[in-house]
Amino acid sequence: MLSVRDLHVYYDGIHALKGISLEVPKGKIVTLIGANGAGKSSTLRAISGLVKNIKGSIVYDGRDIAGQTPVDIVRGGIMMSPEGRKIFPHLSVLDNLMLGAYSRNNKAEIQKDLEWVYEVFPRLKERSGQKGGTLSGGEQQMLALARALMGAPNLILLDEPSLGLAPLLVKNVFDIIQNINEVGKTVLLVEQNAFAALKIAHYAYVLETGSIVLEGTGKDIMQNAKVCEAYLGG
Amino acid sequence: MSLAMFVQHLLNGVTLGSLYALIAIGYTMVYGILRLINFAHSEIFMLGAYFVFWGIVLLHLPWAVAMVVAVIVVGALGVLVDRIAYRPLRDAPRISALISAIGVSFFLQNLAIVVFSAIPREVYRPDWLENAIVVGDIRVLPLTLFVPVLSFLLMMGLVFIVYKTKPGLGMRAISKDIETSYAMGVPVNRVIAITFGIGSALAAASGIMWTLRYPQLQPVMGMIPGFKAFIAAVVGGIGSIQGAVIGGIGLGLIEIMAVAVFPDLAGYRDALAFILLIGILLVKPTGLLGEKLEDKV
Ligand SMILES: Nc1ncnc2c1ncn2[C@@H]1O[C@H](COP(=O)(O)OP(=O)(O)O)[C@@H](O)[C@H]1O
Ligand SMILES: [Mg+2]
Numbered sequence: 001m002l003s004v005r006d007l008h009v010y011y012d013g014i015h016a017l018k019g020i021s022l023e024v025p026k027g028k029i030v031t032l033i034g035a036n037g038a039g040k041s042s043t044l045r046a047i048s049g050l051v052k053n054i055k056g057s058i059v060y061d062g063r064d065i066a067g068q069t070p071v072d073i074v075r076g077g078i079m080m081s082p083e084g085r086k087i088f089p090h091l092s093v094l095d096n097l098m099l100g101a102y103s104r105n106n107k108a109e110i111q112k113d114l115e116w117v118y119e120v121f122p123r124l125k126e127r128s129g130q131k132g133g134t135l136s137g138g139e140q141q142m143l144a145l146a147r148a149l150m151g152a153p154n155l156i157l158l159d160e161p162s163l164g165l166a167p168l169l170v171k172n173v174f175d176i177i178q179n180i181n182e183v184g185k186t187v188l189l190v191e192q193n194a195f196a197a198l199k200i201a202h203y204a205y206v207l208e209t210g211s212i213v214l215e216g217t218g219k220d221i222m223q224n225a226k227v228c229e230a231y232l233g234g
Numbered sequence: 235m236s237l238a239m240f241v242q243h244l245l246n247g248v249t250l251g252s253l254y255a256l257i258a259i260g261y262t263m264v265y266g267i268l269r270l271i272n273f274a275h276s277e278i279f280m281l282g283a284y285f286v287f288w289g290i291v292l293l294h295l296p297w298a299v300a301m302v303v304a305v306i307v308v309g310a311l312g313v314l315v316d317r318i319a320y321r322p323l324r325d326a327p328r329i330s331a332l333i334s335a336i337g338v339s340f341f342l343q344n345l346a347i348v349v350f351s352a353i354p355r356e357v358y359r360p361d362w363l364e365n366a367i368v369v370g371d372i373r374v375l376p377l378t379l380f381v382p383v384l385s386f387l388l389m390m391g392l393v394f395i396v397y398k399t400k401p402g403l404g405m406r407a408i409s410k411d412i413e414t415s416y417a418m419g420v421p422v423n424r425v426i427a428i429t430f431g432i433g434s435a436l437a438a439a440s441g442i443m444w445t446l447r448y449p450q451l452q453p454v455m456g457m458i459p460g461f462k463a464f465i466a467a468v469v470g471g472i473g474s475i476q477g478a479v480i481g482g483i484g485l486g487l488i489e490i491m492a493v494a495v496f497p498d499l500a501g502y503r504d505a506l507a508f509i510l511l512i513g514i515l516l517v518k519p520t521g522l523l524g525e526k527l528e529d530k531v
Binding site: 048049050052070071073074075079080082086088089090091095098099100102103147151 | 325400403404406407410411413414415416417418419420421
């Protein structure tokens with residue numbers, strides 16, 4: 001479904017991604033783990049068309065989307081839930097969700113997805129008129145996930161969805177990611193919480209200062225001693 | 235002051251204030267989204283008035299039709315200004331766009347001098363504006379009813395667009411977080427273009443109504459009202475549409491009332507705006523309804 005080849009990302013003077021390649025097969029959960037500053041967000045932002053200065057190819061459904069505008073990429077069926085959730089605190093929960101559906105025009109289908117999203121996240125339905133900023137951290141993360149789903153993506157990019165959440169909520173979030181995957185969404189999951197991510201991922205890549213240093217199935221990586229010491233805290 | 239006089243001053247103040255408010259809305263919307271002070275906005279105001287004049291003289295349009303046409307054409311012109319002068323600088327340091335704005339302002343003003351000439355022109359005013367309505371001992375000029383009512387309707391239209399339509403949702407999102415708006419698939423440049431179009435159309439409407447009150451056309455006519463409207467936007471809280479409306483109407487009322495109560499102050503009228511600005515900013519640095527805006531890098 002998504003095939004990244006030799007991707008480089010540059011910020012003025014900083015070579016943040018040094019030619020990474022990765023595959024995200026249809027229907028799978030693939031995770032990209034690594035320490036802070038490794039280049040995980042840069043990878044997702046490059047796929048979403050948010051960083052301009054990139055090199056390499058990003059082939060999605062057979063077409064190279066590198067260099068396309070974010071709007072085109074969203075229309076093509078890729079939605080991102082950015083790091084730090086980035087919900088709009090001054091807008092209502094409903095408006096936040098509608099922003100996720102901004103690129104779509106079929107009102108009936110949007111309404112149908114809204115109802116589905118409200119079913120998955122009943123809390124959001126209760127609070128649909130409330131400002132996003134008044135939600136708790138966990139609820140904001142649910143809103144960010146739901147907002148991404150409102151774009152009716154085939155591929156969903158999640159940037160550290162467990163960031164700053166209490167352990168119980170983290171489990172909750174990962175359960176939901178698995179559910180999302182089971183209804184047919186392909187997931188590229190970026191995490192610092194390697195252990196939780198590896199548990200649900202079909203395949204994993206380990207990123208270190210802009211390069212992929214290790215890849216394998218979630219289980220393999222979890223058993224790999226190197227990862228244990230570097231990312232799972234022994 | 236008799237009640238009759240008070241009512242007249244009040245209507246005059248609201249009339250002047252509505253005109254400031256319509257201009258201030260454009261400043262505040264553009265600033266809210268791009269953190270850009272659109273210096274060309276006062277020239278947009280001026281062009282609205284000129285286009286009506288030429289619509290009547292050259293195309294023999296009735297006044298109302300000329301006004302609608304001018305508002306639409308100037309709205310489109312605002313979109314064009316953004317496309318040519320600001321959009322290419324979207325990723326440049328903010329000072330570049332600011333300098334570009336000053337450039338556009340000079341350009342449009344000088345273009346107006348070349349094309350329209352600097353000689354002030356008389357403005358055609360529709361007949362129905364001339365006859366005062368007399369209720370008891372209150373004498374009301376139709377203008378002081380027409381301007382606030384039309385302004386109110388335009389503002390209601392704006393509220394509808396901002397709070398009930400998709401581009402409006404895009405505007406509210408972009409003004410808070412442009413990067414995440416991009417990520418959500420909001421066509422940011424198109425939404426910004428719509429914002430310029432709306433702001434410019436409102437400024438044009440203000441310029442046109444301004445010449446009903448001060449019936450003289452000049453290429454520099456936008457400078458003072460534009461400046462005061464900008465102050466009104468800052469006083470109200472730059473970035474806030476409600477703030478721009480309150481700031482604009484408040485400034486108009488204060489100007490008219492102050493001169494009515496202290497006729498000796500008439501000469502200092504233009505200074506009032508600054509006194510108000512300094513006074514408000516000392517007490518509330520973000521303006522009346524402003525929230526702290528994070529700096530955009
Ligand atoms: N907008 C930016 N401008 C300059 N450097 C950046 C920017 N974003 C990220 N970087 C740098 O790129 C590297 C990778 O960052 P990032 O992709 O955010 O890593 P991660 O998400 O794995 O923490 C870091 O060294 C970071 O400082
Ligand atoms: Mg990151």
